[in-house]
Amino acid sequence: MNMETVPWELIQKCVVVLISVSLFWKIIKYMCGLLKVEKEPVTVLVTGAAGQIGYALAPMIARGVMLGPDQPVILHLLDIEPASESLKGVKMELVDAAFPLLKGVVATTDVVEACKDVNVAVMLGGFPRKEGMERKDVMSKNVSIYKAQASALEQHAAEDCKVLVVANPANTNALILKEYAPSIPEKNITCLTRLDHNRALGQISERLSVHVGDVKNVIIWGNHSSTQYPDVNHATVTTNSGNKSVRAAVNDDNWLNNEFISIIQQRGAAIIKARKLSSALSAASAACDHVHDWLLGTPKGTWVSMGVYCDGSYGIQPGLIYSFPVTCENGQWKIVQGLEIDKVSREKMENTAQELIEEKELAKSCLN
Secondary structure (H helix, E strand, O other): OOHHHOOHHHHHHHHHHHHHHHHHHHHHHHHHHHHOOOOOOEEEEEEOOOOHHHHHHHHHHHOOOOOOOOOOEEEEEEOOHHHHHHHHHHHHHHHHHOOOOEEEEEEEOOHHHHHOOOOEEEEOOOOOOOOOOOHHHHHHHHHHHHHHHHHHHHHHOOOOOEEEEOOOOHHHHHHHHHHHOOOOOHHHEEEOOHHHHHHHHHHHHHHHOOOHHHEEOOEEEEOOOOOOEEEOOOOEEEEOOEEEEHHHHHOOHHHHHHHHHHHHHOHHHHHHHHHOOOOOHHHHHHHHHHHHHHHHOOOOOOOEEEEEEOOOHHHOOOOOEEEEEEEEEOOEEEEOOOOOOOHHHHHHHHHHHHHHHHHHHHHHHHHO
């Protein structure tokens, strides 16, 4: 049938129908937009918020890096009194940045006000070890800090609040927090080893000249310290010829067993030497990664490293906050079970556990 035989009236009717359908669809989309309910804001506490990591972390959270691009947030920023003016400046910049997801900012030196109704707490604040200080002096200072903050969280945070401890010694600070917040479930208190995990991914990707997203399932065992064990025995890399074990792809056991481990263990010190300041941007990014995966889930077939309360898995003494490979789903983490551990790995895992046992005993002596 050619156009000359089609009645003009039929063409007009078809045009009208098409326009009507288009208008109807636009109306439906508009109505759906009106009915769409915005998510309730999640309140995120950042302690030590006027510091370097806090300054890098706050805008990441406000932009949706931590909780997703459609999740509104309210930020509670806490720091000590001497940092109050700097803290005000951080709040001013957050307001000036006009983040669409940011529904409010509370900047305070009052721990009770800071902890009120928080859903996620990122604990950056802590007392750093200074030249000439003994380990017990540092631990005693941190016991005091985490005792006050733990009590405030327990009494004023929202139900099922998730806590991430970043300040060093991160594993033992998390244990202190658990001690003074007994009603917060042990599964809700974690510490950051994702920074070490990300560093390991980065080193492997550079060594193999592949995108970091093509490397997965490295493990950080133990303490966030120079005794940690970065393990690639179960890690894989996606190459043009398919998935390979990292050991096979690198093809240099001497580098993997020595220099690679040393690089990861000493990376923080190397950054301090280069910048004259400690890691901030990478630590903030890792904190976002940690909470994001914890709350929103890890990709299928992928695990990440988190410092979590030990239940005796892999023969590690229960009651420590120890870094394990975990998967996350529905806001809960689960230790990956059944991985084969060779003799060398076992020795390194037990060595870092022993350091954590010693730190725990030191913390206990400061509690009395």
